[in-house]
Amino acid sequence: MTFPILTVMNSKPIRYNELNCIIIDDEPHALAELEELIDTVPGVKLSRSFSNAREAISFLDQNGEVDVIFSDINMPGLSGIDAAEMLQRYCNFLIYVTAYRDYALDAIRAKVRGYLMKPLSYVDFAKQIMEIRSELSFHSLRNDNFIFLKGDHKNNFKKVNCEEIVYIKALLNYVQVFTGKDEHMTYSLLGDVERELSYTNLFIRISKSIIISLLHLEMVEGNVVFLNNGLSFPVGIPYRERLTAFLKNRHVGSVRKKRD
16 A cells, blocks of 8 residues: 555654745735745745845746746836746746736736735635645646656656546545555545546546546446445435436446246
């Protein structure tokens, strides 16, 4: 049994790999506010703060890329909009943090990954971090045969054959991927996993917390599915119509009563 994302040793607290980020804002109080949020929200750590985009670009050019850049827009000299293309060379996610809604169209054109409004709330910021971590944690290669689950380190991935996956279970902000021989855990939301696997046509979601493999589906009896490993799961009410449609499209013949 393997757990690529989390490791438990000697009952010490579980630690997960964090997002590395920088902040760009010309207002000291805005920097302080965001620094405090980063310090309190799990899953993200601050590398450095900058009062202008030019200093940030120089730093990144010398020290390498980061996962996330949080940048103000309306700054003297080089604005966040004008700096977008250069900043995106050094990060996976560029997130604007601004007090103005007027730049939303410019942000869309710049293809940034987020648009947070000042004053920042803990909930909005934590949700943005969770979404980013979820996207980075579950990577799929567009191939019908396998996916990659994010591992312990930034560039560490575990290859899993899709045909070997029996079912996937949600566990808070994580998912457990069960194959016929082992189990994997990765930081992701079940909805994101469902979307990532949709291209394979091998899986179907049957409840709020369970996705099953159609290859390992043995039988459906009423509102219960039975897998070929002996496990069974109830089908949630919102998911029954889709499962029924799938079965109707693939059933052969019907049971007839024997005539006397």
